[in-house]
Amino acid sequence: MMDFSEFGRHSEYVFAAYAMTAVVVSALVLWVRADKSRLEKEMQALEASGLRRRSSRRRSSEEAQVISGKINDKNEN
Secondary structure (H helix, E strand, O other): OOOHHHHOOOHHHHHHHHHHHHHHHHHHHHHHHHHHHHHHHHHHHHHHOOOOOHHHHHHHHHHHHHHHHHHHHHHHO
């Protein structure tokens, strides 16, 4: 077993600080995972209702511009 006297007179403070850090980091990880799950469910519900992401709309309009630009270039030749 570990002899705590080897860590000096501040060992209680050091171990308490490490324990508190572990608790806080664990709580943050759990909170982020729960929030991610909630947001994914919300996005699925929005997409099921017919709403789409703005990024996917922007990408498709950019692709349409690129395609139409290529078609116009071919017609000019």
